[in-house]
Amino acid sequence: MIKILITGAAGFTGVKACAYFLKEGYEVYGMVHKNTPKEEKIKFLSCDLMNHEEVEATLKSIKPHYVLHLAGQNHSGVSWDKPIPTFMANANGTLNLLEGVRLHSPQAKIIVVGSVIDFNPCYLTKPNHPYGLSKYVQTLLSSCWSTMFDLNIMIARPSNLIGPGPSNGICSLLAKKIALNERTSTSIEFHFHNLLDQRDFLDVRDAIKAYHTIFKYGKKNNSYTIASGNSKSLVDVVRVFKDLTPTNLMITTDFFQRVEPIRIDIKAIKLLGWEPQYTFNQSLRDSLNYHRGNFF
């Protein structure tokens, strides 16, 4: 039975990744920072990724075949107030994990989940925020550890993940407000910085299938961008939600500044046989139903 260790197992992606790999027949170990959930089939364990001795002991006891590294500080806004914890969570946490694998499970396949928004120092000398820098260092460390220590590390760079579950993403926050409003019958207000901003949204369940595809067919030290390949404006988000709820949405924005659609290249992951399955509308519907309490 293939053992998979998933870090950040209590997070938006983590919870669903644990359930997915369990259903696919894996022996699933879910690493959380503290308060391990009670679950019979998934083996939850608490481990502080900042503590390299704890991480090493965990890897030594499990010796996983696959490691899916989802844990991290994923909020760019927070990174301005907490640059040190952001850097430590994303850079040092990853380093400690890779060292644990190197020392105790060097044959394991590892997917480090970065972000499409990390910056490329060859084109851009100034990242937008400490979060972007921390994600770049995370993928740099991963790539270097793969080549320097001959480890089977692959990097996944997902776009904005949406779908059912609690997330701090803009779609989930809006769905949550709508669901609240439906219950209390108040008129909700939601603020956007620039309503014409463009994003690539991908369903979290499609992302997890992409990680599975990378474990099976991905090449060592390759980087895979995972996205829908479609650009949506925040107006598109609002429009879909308006069709899904009878409630009145009051949208405010600082300005309407036209932004070019973004085109994310997903050739590499498509070549491995992956295609997104969920439509944008389906993802937003499931997100809203989750927050209404009727999606499990």
Next chain:
Amino acid sequence: MIKILITGAAGFTGVKACAYFLKEGYEVYGMVHKNTPKEEKIKFLSCDLMNHEEVEATLKSIKPHYVLHLAGQNHSGVSWDKPIPTFMANANGTLNLLEGVRLHSPQAKIIVVGSVIDFNPCYLTKPNHPYGLSKYVQTLLSSCWSTMFDLNIMIARPSNLIGPGPSNGICSLLAKKIALNERTSTSIEFHFHNLLDQRDFLDVRDAIKAYHTIFKYGKKNNSYTIASGNSKSLVDVVRVFKDLTPTNLMITTDFFQRVEPIRIDIKAIKLLGWEPQYTFNQSLRDSLNYHRGNFF
């Protein structure tokens, strides 16, 4: 009186930098990890750069005008055995220092001392060792903190520093063996990997003058390579030492592989008015005399 805080004050460069800036009329604060030396004029203080609260308290109490960041793990060989401590010393130590400055002394001029051997990810995807990666992340963090938080950070990238004092550099190690041999009248043996390897050696006293020049005339977020501009082979090192000692040197080498001379571009620092003063021979002579015990 201008206050300068020097980290790594007990190191090869640090000891001489403290003495130099004191002589130049600065109020010198020497940060060491532990065991503060007894000295009347230099204000030594112990502080663990890995502990960001300690670092912040130190910056808050001193509020320096200049910060010369010399502390770090500077041995590439050690980095293979201790990749986590190397990364933490060079990346996290620098991050904690920059955050301390940002929060408590944001007007300060900071020189972060990197290395000419950090790698450039635009040309080379594989650094040679975890040390090279840690130095690259150190300078990347410095450059990002300068632009993202508008701090007055400059980067100095010295080549191989030589001269009087205890150092783990190849010239100092050889000088130490020669001095020992002169006292014990045994024939020493010294091993090189490739005797034809080329290096750029610079006197540590010239490097300190370069740091002073950068504090006075350097531009924010600029990077200055500090080197002699001359390439020397290890054969050149041996030749100079042979002329300085009556003792018999037995040099062994794994092989003689011809290496192209290296040319390091030092235009930027020369434009600020700096020129190296010490000749290669003088530096090696002073190094040997230091290890003989008659250089103070």
